[in-house]
Amino acid sequence: MIHLTKIIAALLVLVALALGIYAWVLSRQPPPPPPAVTAAATAEKEQKALFPVVVTARAVPAGEPMTAESLRVERLPINPSGAFQEVEKAVGGIPVTDMGEGTPVLANQLVTGLALHVVAGERALAVKADEMMGVGNRIRPGDFVDVFFTLKSDGKDVDRSQARLLLSRMRVLAYGSASVDGSPSQATEGKAAQSQQRIEAARTVVLAVPVADVNRLALGEATGRLLLALRHPTDLSEPDPALFAELPTALQPQALKAGAPARGPLENIDRAQAGLTTADLVTGGASAMARNAISVRGTTPNVARTAPTARPARSTSTEVEFIRGDKRETLSY
Numbered sequence: 001m002i003h004l005t006k007i008i009a010a011l012l013v014l015v016a017l018a019l020g021i022y023a024w025v026l027s028r029q030p031p032p033p034p035p036a037v038t039a040a041a042t043a044e045k046e047q048k049a050l051f052p053v054v055v056t057a058r059a060v061p062a063g064e065p066m067t068a069e070s071l072r073v074e075r076l077p078i079n080p081s082g083a084f085q086e087v088e089k090a091v092g093g094i095p096v097t098d099m100g101e102g103t104p105v106l107a108n109q110l111v112t113g114l115a116l117h118v119v120a121g122e123r124a125l126a127v128k129a130d131e132m133m134g135v136g137n138r139i140r141p142g143d144f145v146d147v148f149f150t151l152k153s154d155g156k157d158v159d160r161s162q163a164r165l166l167l168s169r170m171r172v173l174a175y176g177s178a179s180v181d182g183s184p185s186q187a188t189e190g191k192a193a194q195s196q197q198r199i200e201a202a203r204t205v206v207l208a209v210p211v212a213d214v215n216r217l218a219l220g221e222a223t224g225r226l227l228l229a230l231r232h233p234t235d236l237s238e239p240d241p242a243l244f245a246e247l248p249t250a251l252q253p254q255a256l257k258a259g260a261p262a263r264g265p266l267e268n269i270d271r272a273q274a275g276l277t278t279a280d281l282v283t284g285g286a287s288a289m290a291r292n293a294i295s296v297r298g299t300t301p302n303v304a305r306t307a308p309t310a311r312p313a314r315s316t317s318t319e320v321e322f323i324r325g326d327k328r329e330t331l332s333y
Contacts, residue, residue: 050075053104054084060099065092071105082107114173114181114206121268122208124173127221129205134175135230137202141180143172144231147207147217151224151282162282166220167213168238169231176202211269215276216247223278247285249274 057072071087083104084090093110118124131137139145149166173180205228209217220226249266251274256263266274 050077051079051083052085053079054087054090056099056101056103056105058101060095062095062097062099065094066090066105074102076104080104080106112181114179117173117180118208121210123211123214124206125209125214125217126174126204126206127217127226129175129202129228131201133225133227134202134205135228137176139172139175139202139205139228139230141172141174141178142233143175144169144233144235145172145207146170146229146231147220148227148229149220149224150227165239166216166226167209169236171208172205173208174204174206176204179206212267212271214272216281219276219278219281223282245285247276247280250277250280251275 052073053076054071055074056066056070058070060066060070068087068091071090073085073087083106090105093105095105095109096111097109099105099109114124135145146165147167147170148163150161150163152161207217217226246265249271253263253266253274
């Protein structure tokens with residue numbers, strides 16, 4: 001038994017000695033070379049650390065729509081909030097400030113809101129609204145309405161008060177706090193909030209009005225009362241513009257110089273600049289004809305006087321009284 005123990009101990013000593021020699025041999029060998037790092041792997045690692053961001057390829061001034069040629073995609077080490085990753089999604093955006101070349105295009109740097117829903121040749125105009133004027137608060141953004149104009153005469157000629165169609169098929173951009181651009185009030189969740197929005201009394205209504213008709217709407221609201229008539233969106237009927245003469249403008253264009261080409265009728269923004277008078281809006285242009293008659297009489301050479309013509313009876317004239325606060329003004333026509 002003693003001899004067996006000595007033999008096992010000797011074997012263990014030999015194993016320990018062998019392991020020590022093996023460890024010493026391993027320590028003398030150089031460490032294995034690291035795995036080769038290829039250029040492709042390095043490039044791939046760098047690409048993973050960058051983000052595709054749409055930037056301007058040239059300077060873009062404020063108010064100019066962006067085109068595909070004015071944008072490009074660059075890989076940046078940051079990914080700003082609101083950035084675009086594809087050029088197609090940023091095309092058509094209109095910056096609110098000047099943007100230099102290489103500037104990241106962010107959503108909060110582009111024009112948003114109601115202005116994008118106004119087409120060329122139109123203007124967004126707000127007028128006062130109440131429950132009666134707004135069809136019992138049943139009007140919604142996107143509806144089409146006819147704008148009627150009512151004007152009360154004075155107490156002596158009540159039968160001369162008038163009501164007529166002022167503008168036809170106007171598009172409603174906003175009514176109260178609701179708007180076609182998706183205002184927060186429209187995005188409010190919950191049936192209770194939506195019900196509250198429906199019964200909310202609106203104080204203003206915003207209409208998309210052709211620029212040439214802004215004067216008519218502004219004068220109609222200032223001198224009389226406006227009423228909105230809700231119409232079906234597929235009803236495209238409009239009044240015939242040839243039935244009545246076009247209202248004269250408050251300003252007349254300058255006389256053409258000799259040899260200059262003939263000038264066409266005033267249209268769009270030129271007609272809006274020429275303006276409209278309250279008298280012509282009320283009388284349909286009769287006041288302008290009276291002014292022209294006076295002008296012609298003033299330039300007629302002196303001739304033998306004739307017997308004065310009898311004045312028309314008072315019943316043939318019309319007096320309309322305008323009330324602005326505590327001021328009263330009467331217009332006869």
